[in-house]
Amino acid sequence: MLFVQMASMALMAQVTLQGKVTGAGGEPLPGASVLLEGTYYGISSESDGSFFFSRLKPGFYTLLASYVGYEPHRQVVSLGNDTTSGTPARRVEIRLVPRVIYTEEVMVHASRAKEKTPVAYSDLSGKTLQSRNMGQDLPFLLAQTPSVVATSDAGNGIGYTSFRVRGTDMNRMNITVNGIPLNDAESHTTFFVDQPDLASSAEAIQIQRGAGTSTNGAAAFGATVNLQTLTLEGDAYAKIISSAGSFHTFRNSLTLGSGLLGNRFAFDARLSGIRSDGFIDRSSSNLKSFYLSGGWFPDNTVVRAVVFSGWERTFQAWNGVPSVRLNNDAEGMVRYEKHGLYSAEEAQHMIASDSRTYNLYTYDNQVDLYRQDNYQVHVTHRFSPSLHGNAAFHHTHGEGYYEQFKAGQKYGDYGLPVPEVNGTAISRTDLVRRKWLDNDFTGGIFSISYSRGNGDLTWGGGYNHYRGDHFGRIIWTQFPGGITPDHEWYRNKGDKKDLNGYVRGSYEAARGLRIYGDVQYRHLRYAIDGIDDDLRNLDQQHSYSFFNPKAGIHFQSGPRNGFYLSFARTHREPNRDNFTDTPPGGDLPKAERLNDLEAGWNFRSPGWLAGINLYHMFYHNQLVLTGLINDVGAPVMTNVEKSSRSGVELVWGVKATPSLRWDGNATFSRNLIREFTEYVDDWDNGGQQSFDLGTTHLAFSPGIIANSQLVWQPGVFSFHLLSSYTGKQFIDNTASEERILDPWMVNHLKAEYTLQTRLFKKFTFHLQVSNLFNKEYESNAWVYSYILGGKRYTMDGFFPQAGRHFMAGVDILF
Known part of the structure; x- marks a missing residue:
């Protein structure tokens, strides 16, 4: 009773x-x-x-x-x-009162998933991004979201960085800025090092996991990342960010905004600079960027021009640290010289170096230098409260090179005559070369959205044209032999045209039940002309047409519980390397297909939230590394008929008190290839040996990924304890326990003190201690296997991440 x-x-x-x-x-x-x-x-x-x-x-x-x-x-x-x-x-x-000044919301509305869209997604607000942003590249700002694992070549999150979602790498993601594709059209990947500190101009980011909704640009084969910079600030402002920390890292940023002028115009600007020596030896970065935007806001219309540009000079740390160096295996390091993997000088340098910061490259200008300029013009119009449209035009120009010292190179490999010195023919020479990329990417996108009563409908599409020149120049040789300065030994051109259109809509068929449909058509043509760096002729043309349907339902059971179910099919064309690495007369790579089935439940209440998402992504003809090589020894990605990624994603949040909050997520998955065949180079007899391994695990796909964020905000202070766990990963597709990344758990602590004065709108002092407990771990790797003397050996490279390190600084808002 x-x-x-x-x-x-x-x-x-x-x-x-x-x-x-x-x-x-x-x-x-x-x-x-x-x-x-x-x-x-x-x-x-x-x-x-x-x-x-x-x-x-x-x-x-x-x-x-x-x-x-x-x-x-x-x-x-x-x-x-x-x-x-x-x-x-x-x-x-x-x-609600209609906006006096129409803003860019319709563009965001057209390109993003909404609350009742039946897909798995995470939203990061500008406030959250700025709180996390201590100068590290964007992958590390996304690292606390579900199923994400970030890695850094230099070990401290600055310079060359990347991330995976559900084990899927960046060249299988669709990444856009204000709806404009950011992916490189040929490689499909995105190099965030080319746009340093872009997060400082981000108003919001949405990550859709799986196939996601239809958008522009590269196919989403594991995730879609939509970054929005366009926003209207009503009042004038200025913001200064300055911070410094371990590895001689310095970050400075100045952001200015005019506010709304004459009820019609607004302008924003940002200038950023980041420098760091990196954790790995000779992995320093010098990064610069700027962002400019100007908006005109007549009645029911927005016209905004955006220019953002990045420049980077980064010393190369791409080779990683061999496991024999990491494990202080003296015999293994000697083997690198005996087997001809390293020269005697390189082997001695490895032996004398630190086991965790070793870098193969010792040439004093072994750098990657690149500049990318992005231009966007957006026009958005409200025809009526129910009908909105937008169009955007864009142009991106990129230009740069990476420089390499190469010892003992054959003149014939560069199409050069053999010189004579004192009557003696010299067949080899040390040289310095630069491999260049000079490209332009131009196009336009549009969308029209209609919403009324129980339904909404969006029609959109775009056309993009990419042109890229790839060429190499020799800038120094030990024995010139009549070679002219900046001698060009190869040049080829890539030309890609991409046309897409989609229709997406939803309808509330009954109270709480919304039906969703999405269909996209994509057609592209890709041509390569010229010779490659190994003097092979690359002339080829390819054409693809893809039909990508998606459908789902969302059921809202009361205000707290939401359920959804969706199915999506999408296709992805091979990238440039898949074509150029195919040996003459070999089988051309086929387009990949993904079928993505997802189901989920979300619960929200004032004090806590919970969510679960089940996914099964089954691939046909996924391109994976098998060890197979072409006629010049380069690895070739091969289509495997059946592979899959299946898992469950959990999300939760608890607000224990007004000042104490705990948020977290965890992913448990199985990632498999059916009937996998491995190929290993046979140095004894020439050629390769093959091994049928049956069902194996996909590389770099941990079975467990978990994140936790504990936030305590007593008054003007804020403390964040961030924890991440990443399970065991295989570094090739053989599922061999001898070739793995060990699991790791890493913690970061951030403290902030914020105050408001008459002089400043906001003054924030922040301190971040990364890798709080000084955990030694490696977040990425590569491996090459060969057979010699009847025994299997490996050559590999692991990427150690920095131990405990610090960043401290101030943010001042005027």
């Missing part, structure tokens, strides 16, 4: 908040976002504009309602404890 009374009292102490969101004329606004600020509880309004929150505790709540094209509305609501009619209810009417 006592239990029944206590349960009854608890029920009576709960309050329901319900209401309706309408426009200025009283018309309902379906899909409006309604959030209880300071909690995890947020929902979307129904087709009639209605919403309700159940089982709330009595007290004061701040209600935030927003809708595309309308001013956001905040309202403090007092929920009392009057229980005369059972569970008390409070009803509010929210009437």
